[in-house]
Amino acid sequence: MSNKTITDTNYTFPGQTHVYKGKVREVYSLDNDLLVMIATDRLSAFDVVMPKGIPYKGQILNQIATKMMRDTEDLVPNWLAATPDPNVAVGKKCDPFKVEMVIRGYMSGHAAREYKAGKRMLCGVPLPEGMKENDKFPQPIITPATKAEMGDHDEDISKEDILKRGIVSAEDYAVLEDYTRKLFQRGSEIAAERGLILVDTKYEFGKTADGEIVLIDEIHTPDSSRYFYADGYAERQEKGEAQKQLSKEFVRQWLISNGFQGLEGQTLPEMTDAYIETVSERYIELYENITGEPFVKADLSDIDKRIETNVLNYLNA
Structure with a gap:
């Protein structure tokens, strides 16, 4: 299942000056005042990143955020310029x-x-x-x-x-x-x-x-x-x-019921492939409810390569 998710990235894009890795997103700064933000499939709860990724989670969050930015840009200006890949947003560097x-x-x-x-x-x-x-x-x-x-x-x-x-x-x-x-x-x-x-x-x-x-x-x-x-x-x-x-409250509740709240001395419960599958399904349900549109699954055969190709094509264009 691990090749079906993206939990870490290590790219070198043209003009790259800095990489910031957050809990679930990785941000590549380029020297032309552009940022490439990659939504990974990492899942965090109680300020702890879970050991396994959730298929499609990054794509879902990125696509909801993109849609909502488009639906509100008449009210409030935003940083977004393009989404060259289902997991990627490119936009203006801001302070x-x-x-x-x-x-x-x-x-x-x-x-x-x-x-x-x-x-x-x-x-x-x-x-x-x-x-x-x-x-x-x-x-x-x-x-x-x-x-x-x-x-x-x-x-x-x-x-x-x-x-x-x-x-x-x-x-x-x-x-x-x-x-x-x-x-x-x-x-x-x-x-x-x-x-x-x-x-x-x-x-x-x-x-x-x-x-x-x-x-x-x-x-x-x-x-x-x-x-x-x-x-x-x-x-x-x-x-x-x-x-x-x-919301992702259902993940927090599952962790609590398995004795984990991110406190010292507590052990993360094991996330079986079957449980990860149910989390992925819940995220897809969230997407469809929030956007009112059917979720279209991106190709997971080689996410790493797919992202790199799409970003490079965008930057070179």
Whole structure:
């Protein structure tokens, strides 16, 4: 099965100056202010990368992000120039802002855990009393996060602290906030058309060489967003039942049920080929639900070569 996934890349493209390897994506910087971003099939949960790749996962995330960038570029400019391969996005090199703009329409995930612990303020935003997990907020709230200096965990931060610490200027932050609300509104409308609810998501922004603020990274994918099925949402809330989710939460739940939450001394459970197959199928289901289109499987016979050929053809053209 290993040759059917791409979990590591080692390319040398013309004019290459730098390679950055993230948890699931690898970014090649070229000397003409272009970035080649490759979505691998690596799967991460609890800040740990699983030992085996998930077939088609990189293609799925890349294609959802590409589609959503195209569907929102009339509202917010983005970094994307082309997708020469199902796993690859090419675009403008940007200087990223050191905050993630997290926006929440519902009391779920991290917000719900904080609320249960008695907190009524999240990132400087007051939370209404009397809410239940997965209730809708009166208005979507922006709860930014910043990368911790040590390690890979994100940390909550308020708008006031961002400005006070000079992480982002007040002028730029106003743009980030405006773009975040516009993208979430459009994302919610797209989700509603597919019978889904966009619960919460995060956006990342950067500045191009000529000072334009643009959307970067991924957008509205199941790795960066949480979706609920709209059908039955109200009934489940009424009865206090768990919502039917469309995100990689199912992987986290499987790990928890097998005694793993990324804590010291815990051992990763074995991912059998049969289990990996089911994860791949769930990702395909996510793709089809989120985009409303059938998933077309790319050729997996030699992904490494396929990517290299497609990127070189694009760059040489």
